[in-house]
Amino acid sequence: MTTESPLLYESKASPNARRVRIFIAEKGIGIPMRAVDLGAKEQFSDAYKAINPRSQVPALVLPDGATITEVTAIWRYLEETYPERPLLGGDARTKALVAMWERRAELDGFAPVMEGVRNAAASLKGRALSGPHAYEQIPEIVARSRKRVENFYDDFEARLASERFVAGETYSAADITTLAAVDFATKAFSMPIPERHLALRRWYEEVAARPSAGA
Amino acid sequence: MTTESPLLYESKASPNARRVRIFIAEKGIGIPMRAVDLGAKEQFSDAYKAINPRSQVPALVLPDGATITEVTAIWRYLEETYPERPLLGGDARTKALVAMWERRAELDGFAPVMEGVRNAAASLKGRALSGPHAYEQIPEIVARSRKRVENFYDDFEARLASERFVAGETYSAADITTLAAVDFATKAFSMPIPERHLALRRWYEEVAARPSAGA
Structure with a gap:
């Protein structure tokens, strides 16, 4: 799948997804998001496992189709791609x-x-x-x-x-x-x-x- | 304490210290190191607690005296300070x-x-x-x-x-x-x-x- 912007799979029920949502809000950038219904165990569906075999949110799908999981790795991608208003430090x-x-x-x-x-x-x-x-x-x-x-x-x-x-x-x-x-x-x-x-x-x-x- | 180079407190008995030693060796940089004797519980001594109150190795003391603990934080400092031969990725x-x-x-x-x-x-x-x-x-x-x-x-x-x-x-x-x-x-x-x-x-x-x- 190719998109122009990365796409974030997340859930309001996930404290780890919240760490990424807050980061995005502080950056003031617009990242499309798609909700994964953890209550309905959507993270274990074949459709979601095709995106993230680890059945976890958050997951960031890059424009070239690569999936980045782990909050700190997603933050790293966003910080490097959108360097304004740094949240991971300056010098x-x-x-x-x-x-x-x-x-x-x-x-x-x-x-x-x-x-x-x-x-x-x-x-x-x-x-x-x-x-x-x-x-x-x-x-x-x-x-x-x-x-x-x-x-x-x-x-x-x-x-x-x-x-x-x-x-x-x-x-x-x-x-x-x-x-x-x-x-x-x-x-x-x-x-x-x-x-x-x-x-x-x-x-x-x-x-x-x-x-x-x-x- | 002010030094020109950072100083690494480490131990051959610590797998976490080894992660930093390997990183330094791969970079090909010279970072002074000081051994902490974990067998003698030196990490709990007042002298070492003054450097790292958490009693852990590795710890990197920066030229201005700030102490950086946690392997990934020490790596980040070294990668930013010595960017040649990147070990945390390029783009x-x-x-x-x-x-x-x-x-x-x-x-x-x-x-x-x-x-x-x-x-x-x-x-x-x-x-x-x-x-x-x-x-x-x-x-x-x-x-x-x-x-x-x-x-x-x-x-x-x-x-x-x-x-x-x-x-x-x-x-x-x-x-x-x-x-x-x-x-x-x-x-x-x-x-x-x-x-x-x-x-x-x-x-x-x-x-x-x-x-x-x-x-």
Whole structure:
């Protein structure tokens, strides 16, 4: 299939797809999107597997037909193709700091919430890990996931007590992943930001008020 | 501390540090390195925590004193600072493909080996996850980690049956992570590449023969 613009397959139910939608909104670019109905298990249909054999969203189909999966890879394509309003950093130092903080937000925040939700939800029995392979849930993991999210909130409270945004002075992809992690933890894991974390709450109010947060 | 070149804190015992050493060797650049003695728990010393409060290697200290942790963030700094012989891709499309395949190698290969080893080793009791926080081991995870590594080998066998390197025609960071995952699985998790996986073995022979593999 050849299109002039890339085409994004996504779902409003997917926190990973949201990370890409926010990125696109912050860039102010127009990328056509097609919804995949996760509730109806459309991601496992033959039609969708022909696009992404891993049955995951988001997936970005490039004009030449190549499919890019994984949020950070899709971001990389968009950042290189639409360099204005950089979200992955400017100079080498800032690019490294954004990459580092974005990854901490994912590994210490986003991933534990995902792991906790997937190992707990009755609807995800036998699907404890996203992707093409079936894995049984391990309920023992869930308590550890909660402890990890607590530590994530403490660590990011300390960070945001001294910085306006997660990676420093400028809004970046690190804020996108942190916002997605906080909202996911709040809605799906009953773990909102603790009241005592004033810096994190100050940061949240600011980034959640940006128009992109509604994307 | 100000230095002219960045300084890499690393350890021969760390598969993540190896990913950075191989990257540096492939670039053909000279980056000063300092060994951290993980066997003596030097990463938990006050001196090292002053450099990296997360007690992890690798860590790259920049000329202005900023510390960059996380392999992919260190790679990003090195790629931007020393752009010759790119290992994270050339054009936007290739950069996205390298990012995608490198991440699959990590999430589907490297991470399960790490998870399996850390949740099994008697020496890592109470340290099931790397980083500043203590987490107890969950032995049930180990069998799932083995299943994930089996699937990783199957999936990468299929990929390498049609491509010379993991991300396509050119050697890239995706090959580095895949090599580090295979060697880590072989040495620390008793899971070498299965005999029947001929394409993966062909690929392994080629990349393991590069001088960088000894870094």
